[in-house]
Amino acid sequence: MSTKVPHRLAILFDVDGTLIISGGAGADSWRLAFDELYGIPADIGKFTDTGMTDPDVGRKTFEAVLHREPAPAEFSKLLERRLHYLHQTVRESKHYQVLDGVAELLPKLLAEGYLLGLVTGNLEAAAHIKMHRGKLNRFFSFGGYGSDSSDRAEVTRIALRRAALVFGAELGPERCVVVGDTPHDADAAHAAGIACVGVASHNFNAEQLREGGADWVIESLKDGLPQAALA
Numbered sequence: 001m002s003t004k005v006p007h008r009l010a011i012l013f014d015v016d017g018t019l020i021i022s023g024g025a026g027a028d029s030w031r032l033a034f035d036e037l038y039g040i041p042a043d044i045g046k047f048t049d050t051g052m053t054d055p056d057v058g059r060k061t062f063e064a065v066l067h068r069e070p071a072p073a074e075f076s077k078l079l080e081r082r083l084h085y086l087h088q089t090v091r092e093s094k095h096y097q098v099l100d101g102v103a104e105l106l107p108k109l110l111a112e113g114y115l116l117g118l119v120t121g122n123l124e125a126a127a128h129i130k131m132h133r134g135k136l137n138r139f140f141s142f143g144g145y146g147s148d149s150s151d152r153a154e155v156t157r158i159a160l161r162r163a164a165l166v167f168g169a170e171l172g173p174e175r176c177v178v179v180g181d182t183p184h185d186a187d188a189a190h191a192a193g194i195a196c197v198g199v200a201s202h203n204f205n206a207e208q209l210r211e212g213g214a215d216w217v218i219e220s221l222k223d224g225l226p227q228a229a230l231a
């Protein structure tokens with residue numbers, strides 16, 4: 001019996017729009033945190049865009065509604081309140097969902113010998129709070145997060161270094177593939193030397209993802225990842 005040694009070894013998944021949809025829980029938690037601390041129910045959607053990391057979202061929104069930069073202690077308090085409310089908003093979200101195919105695909109990839117990680121703009125704790133409701137945290141033994149860098153390419157490189165720590169061996173970018181739902185995911189993956197599968201399950205359709213640079217595009221994770229992306 002031959003042991004399968006896949007060319008690709010690690011698969012890095014984006015969180016929001018790729019594995020789960022939080023149904024607005026992220027924005028709701030920021031609004032509640034700003035409202036409690038400053039009496040302003042700030043709408044992050046007005047001041048930030050989807051590719052930004054959590055620390056950038058918090059800082060930009062703070063500056064927009066309070067017209068100054070947050071002091072470090074204020075910012076740390078804001079992040080604490082935001083994570084506090086995120087537990088509640090994820091739990092109560094009516095439109096939270098684990099996206100099609102995810103619950104079947106993750107155990108299958110593990111069984112086939114792939115290493116699974118996360119690469120996301122969420123603060124590390126925020127990613128885990130969002131994934132907890134779908135019982136998905138257990139599949140991921142490493143990751144790069146918005147709390148590691150505001151540059152998503154650097155977040156991706158950090159995810160690879162974390163994989164090396166967990167598995168005890170260096171992991172080159174050519175042995176990885178990123179799976180994400182936006183052109184930002186493809187840009188960050190490419191900047192780190194990694195190929196990207198675009199999943200047209202949420203904000204972007206297949207054509208937009210193809211134009212945005214994804215190396216392969218699929219409609220959802222229901223039929224698994226393209227063989228060529230795993231070979």
Ligand SMILES: [Mg+2]
Nearest residue numbers: 014016017181
């Ligand atoms: Mg996403």
